[in-house]
Amino acid sequence: MSLYQATASAPVNIACIKYWGKRDTKLILPTNSSLSVTLDQDHLRSTTTSRADPSFSEDKLWLNGKLDEIKPGGRLWTCISEMKRMRKEVEDQKPNEPKLSAMHVHICSHNNFPTAAGLASSASGFAALVSSLAALYKLPASPSTLSLIARQGSGSACRSLFGGFVAWEMGSSPDGSDSLAVEVAPRDHWPEIHALICVVSDDKKGTSSTSGMQRTVETSALLQHRIKHVVPERMRAISAAIKEKNFDAFARITMQDSNQFHAVALDTDPPIFYMNDVSRAIIALVTEYNRVSVEAGGKLKAAYTYDAGPNAVIYTPQENVKEIVDMVVKYFPQAQPFKDPFGLFKGAGVQGGVVEGFNTAVAKQFEVGAVKTLIHTRVGDGPRVLGEEEALLGANGLPKTVA
Numbered sequence: 523m524s525l526y527q528a529t530a531s532a533p534v535n536i537a538c539i540k541y542w543g544k545r546d547t548k549l550i551l552p553t554n555s556s557l558s559v560t561l562d563q564d565h566l567r568s569t570t571t572s573r574a575d576p577s578f579s580e581d582k583l584w585l586n587g588k589l590d591e592i593k594p595g596g597r598l599w600t601c602i603s604e605m606k607r608m609r610k611e612v613e614d615q616k617p618n619e620p621k622l623s624a625m626h627v628h629i630c631s632h633n634n635f636p637t638a639a640g641l642a643s644s645a646s647g648f649a650a651l652v653s654s655l656a657a658l659y660k661l662p663a664s665p666s667t668l669s670l671i672a673r674q675g676s677g678s679a680c681r682s683l684f685g686g687f688v689a690w691e692m693g694s695s696p697d698g699s700d701s702l703a704v705e706v707a708p709r710d711h712w713p714e715i716h717a718l719i720c721v722v723s724d725d726k727k728g729t730s731s732t733s734g735m736q737r738t739v740e741t742s743a744l745l746q747h748r749i750k751h752v753v754p755e756r757m758r759a760i761s762a763a764i765k766e767k768n769f770d771a772f773a774r775i776t777m778q779d780s781n782q783f784h785a786v787a788l789d790t791d792p793p794i795f796y797m798n799d800v801s802r803a804i805i806a807l808v809t810e811y812n813r814v815s816v817e818a819g820g821k822l823k824a825a826y827t828y829d830a831g832p833n834a835v836i837y838t839p840q841e842n843v844k845e846i847v848d849m850v851v852k853y854f855p856q857a858q859p860f861k862d863p864f865g866l867f868k869g870a871g872v873q874g875g876v877v878e879g880f881n882t883a884v885a886k887q888f889e890v891g892a893v894k895t896l897i898h899t900r901v902g903d904g905p906r907v908l909g910e911e912e913a914l915l916g917a918n919g920l921p922k923t924v925a
């Protein structure tokens with residue numbers, strides 16, 4: 523008997539121009555376009571195996587070893603149903619194809635980083651789900667077409683269907699058919715862009731992105747200004763900066779947009795605070811680091827950005843990463859040694875320190891644990907279809923390892 527099974531992995535993305543607000547909450551249609559950098563899935567990824575089998579009695583999904591509920595009409599259900607609908611179209615055109623669309627599926631997924639910790643697990647998760655089903659169903663669909671489906675799982679997930687630098691075009695059609703992801707530039711265009719994620723220890727997220735952005739849409743006057751007068755020009759300018767590999771412009775816009783996103787969160791009634799004192803201290807460090815460079819006649823060397831939580835993501839050309847790790851570790855001592863995937867410190871360990879001319883009074887030194895870990899990664903590629911040896915489902919159609 524044939525085994526109908528496929529495995530795919532997908533990356534995380536972190537936006538430079540933030541998506542914040544929906545004009546349609548069911549279809550997940552945004553109030554503005556957005557743009558992100560896809561991070562390297564060699565470091566952060568979701569891996570998903572999907573199998574269709576006539577013996578399965580219902581659709582099931584395990585996330586990190588735990589059975590998740592697929593609520594009818596919910597986000598997982600919508601994505602799975604849409605993928606089955608596309609498979610059915612293939613079967614209608616090619617009558618010899620097995621009728622996989624009529625079978626139930628078992629789906630098993632694993633994130634190699636903390637789920638729901640503000641590290642965009644929903645983005646890589648839904649992108650991996652859609653990619654594995656597309657491989658299982660042998661759909662002749664482009665990444666942009668698949669992004670239409672991932673978008674209905676979580677808006678930011680649509681951008682994880684591409685590697686490199688990716689725009690989510692908001693579109694204007696009420697049915698959402700033109701609200702999709704497009705590639706602005708592939709990873710190879712600007713592979714020097716690295717990212718340092720500062721995982722800030724914090725209690726559970728207070729306000730989810732989904733509910734927070736809806737409250738902003740309902741109550742913030744500033745959001746209307748952002749949507750109409752700010753984001754369209756920023757999308758143009760940052761796309762040009764990426765094409766020209768102009769880090770100075772890229773960094774300026776990225777930081778401005780992170781700041782404005784947190785300003786509209788604050789402008790929400792009641793106000794939403796995602797950043798904390800640690801986040802703000804990291805902003806002060808990056809600002810001072812850039813000031814030293816600019817005053818010496820140079821350009822911006824780093825850009826911070828924050829999503830709906832206190833974690834910082836610092837984008838920078840590879841050549842600056844060592845200085846930035848040294849700076850962050852000086853202010854935020856680490857309990858564990860820095861994992862050095864690019865061999866920056868050549869095994870010597872991080873000493874901690876700042877560049878010459880740096881005003882050390884811009885932030886206080888925090889206690890161990892204020893920044894829990896530092897993850898060094900870089901711009902990466904889009905979803906990958908993996909081999910049978912990477913499958914997460916065993917021969918019996920159940921997860922191979924139960925957490």
Ligand SMILES: Nc1ncnc2c1ncn2[C@@H]1O[C@H](COP(=O)(O)OP(=O)(O)OP(=O)(O)O)[C@@H](O)[C@H]1O
Nearest residue numbers: 568631637638639640641642643644645647731830
């Ligand atoms: N591998 C996965 N496969 C399918 N769904 C996933 C996967 N990983 C995460 N999800 C879904 O995403 C949810 C977590 O999303 P949530 O937005 O709360 O956190 P986050 O994505 O880590 O943070 P943020 O989007 O604010 O950066 C999970 O509860 C689950 O429903």
Ligand SMILES: C[C@@](O)(CCOP(=O)(O)OP(=O)(O)O)CC(=O)O
Nearest residue numbers: 537540541676677678731732829830
């Ligand atoms: C701040 C953000 O990370 C918000 C992401 O929101 P989600 O994509 O998690 O929201 P839903 O569409 O409701 O699932 C900005 C961004 O990624 O563009």
